Amino acid sequence: MSRVLAAKTETTSPTPVSLVKLVTLATLMAASTTPTPLYHRYQEHWHLAPVLLTVMFGIYALSLLCGLLTFGSISDYLGRRPVILAAIAINAVAMILFATAGGVVDLIIARMVQGLATGIAVSTLSATILDADRIRGPLINSVTPFIGMMFGAVGSSAVVTYLPAPEQTVYVILLAILVVEALLIYRTTDTIETKPGALASLRPHIAVPATVRRAFLSITPVNIASWALAGFYFSLMPSLLRVATGYTSPLVGGLVVAELALTGAGAILMLRNRPAATISIVGTICVASGVVVTLCGVALHTILPLLAGTAIAGAGLGLSVLGSMRTILPMALAHERAGLLSAYFIQSYLANSLPAIVIGLAIPRLGLLSASYVYGGVVIALALVPLVAALGSRRRPVLRVPCDSPAG
Numbered sequence: 297m298s299r300v301l302a303a304k305t306e307t308t309s310p311t312p313v314s315l316v317k318l319v320t321l322a323t324l325m326a327a328s329t330t331p332t333p334l335y336h337r338y339q340e341h342w343h344l345a346p347v348l349l350t351v352m353f354g355i356y357a358l359s360l361l362c363g364l365l366t367f368g369s370i371s372d373y374l375g376r377r378p379v380i381l382a383a384i385a386i387n388a389v390a391m392i393l394f395a396t397a398g399g400v401v402d403l404i405i406a407r408m409v410q411g412l413a414t415g416i417a418v419s420t421l422s423a424t425i426l427d428a429d430r431i432r433g434p435l436i437n438s439v440t441p442f443i444g445m446m447f448g449a450v451g452s453s454a455v456v457t458y459l460p461a462p463e464q465t466v467y468v469i470l471l472a473i474l475v476v477e478a479l480l481i482y483r484t485t486d487t488i489e490t491k492p493g494a495l496a497s498l499r500p501h502i503a504v505p506a507t508v509r510r511a512f513l514s515i516t517p518v519n520i521a522s523w524a525l526a527g528f529y530f531s532l533m534p535s536l537l538r539v540a541t542g543y544t545s546p547l548v549g550g551l552v553v554a555e556l557a558l559t560g561a562g563a564i565l566m567l568r569n570r571p572a573a574t575i576s577i578v579g580t581i582c583v584a585s586g587v588v589v590t591l592c593g594v595a596l597h598t599i600l601p602l603l604a605g606t607a608i609a610g611a612g613l614g615l616s617v618l619g620s621m622r623t624i625l626p627m628a629l630a631h632e633r634a635g636l637l638s639a640y641f642i643q644s645y646l647a648n649s650l651p652a653i654v655i656g657l658a659i660p661r662l663g664l665l666s667a668s669y670v671y672g673g674v675v676i677a678l679a680l681v682p683l684v685a686a687l688g689s690r691r692r693p694v695l696r697v698p699c700d701s702p703a704g
Contacts, residue, residue: 314428320477321421324414325444327470332530333453333550348400350656353531354649355404356411361645363415365500365638371420373494375486383417384478388471395467427487435568442561446554453550503635508627515620518580520647521678522616527652528671529556539664540594552606559607560614576619582612584679587672594668
């Protein structure tokens with residue numbers, strides 16, 4: 297979680313130690329999107345209903361949320377290095393479970409274990425990067441997950457396309473990378489000293505301060521829309537691409553998912569110095585217009601509008617997340633930010649998982665194309681709420697109270 301952290305040494309540029317952990321963070325986020333290009337193979341092999349694909353993703357998101365809320369601060373007490381190594385070990389177990397999965401239950405368990413490991417790792421590695429580089433750390437922490445997810449989608453789809461037994465091969469590759477990273481991190485020194493209070497830190501603190509509630513409410517519609525959009529892409533977009541355009545190559549499906557993550561990272565880098573209000577407005581417009589263009593591609597059964605819409609929506613996703621954080625965090629006092637971030641993560645990951653599961657339940661009745669139109673329409677409507685509210689407040693007439701005329 298983003299917070300001001302004490303560090304033994306303060307530098308203005310990433311040290312070699314932080315770079316190792318930066319790559320580890322990217323690897324763990326890459327692992328999170330690795331199953332996406334494989335979902336269609338799982339569906340064919342085990343005759344899975346669409347809802348099970350969304351459940352697998354939803355379980356991951358909810359488990360990640362539990363890891364963030366429960367273990368997000370434990371490295372402040374036990375030290376960064378042992379918690380990072382524990383997260384890598386748990387993720388390694390998930391890779392083994394994926395590689396040896398014999399059915400959907402095994403995949404759901406693997407996703408659950410992976411989500412827990414990722415939740416622990418994201419909070420701890422992000423804090424470690426801030427320990428090493430307080431100036432650029434927040435930007436690095438914002439961009440790295442998107443880059444990692446991009447490489448995960450592309451790498452996994454390439455393995456599915458060109459290598460044998462991809463259901464095992466891709467996880468064996470990731471397992472080997474995690475082992476190397478664990479050995480490198482084991483050889484590093486910790487960035488903080490241990491202190492008592494680890495057990496007490498396991499109790500989540502969730503609160504939206506009174507001074508932030510109005511702003512938190514204002515970002516809620518577009519925040520839900522953005523995370524729900526990501527949930528759809530990471531669970532169902534490869535399937536939608538097959539049905540809408542006829543492209544059956546896993547590589548194409550993986551590239552579309554990667555495009556969403558890549559444009560999100562690029563938009564953050566391009567507009568990172570803009571005011572929060574500007575970032576939020578641009579993000580809102582991009583989310584809504586990107587989904588419109590994407591749905592036009594689906595309706596026309598043409599991939600080019602779909603790719604263009606994904607690029608626009610991806611930029612909106614990145615900017616919406618950045619704008620939301622820039623809007624609410626400065627309004628909270630230092631001791632209030634942990635509880636505020638917990639509330640933000642709960643909202644975000646519930647939006648990331650539950651709508652995708654609901655649409656998975658609707659697909660057998662509506663069909664994938666019709667369900668996508670409904671889902672996209674809801675995302676567009678939610679994204680536009682802040683814009684409509686802002687326009688309404690500007691057009692609202694100012695009431696003037698007439699003054700009494702002096703008696704004469």
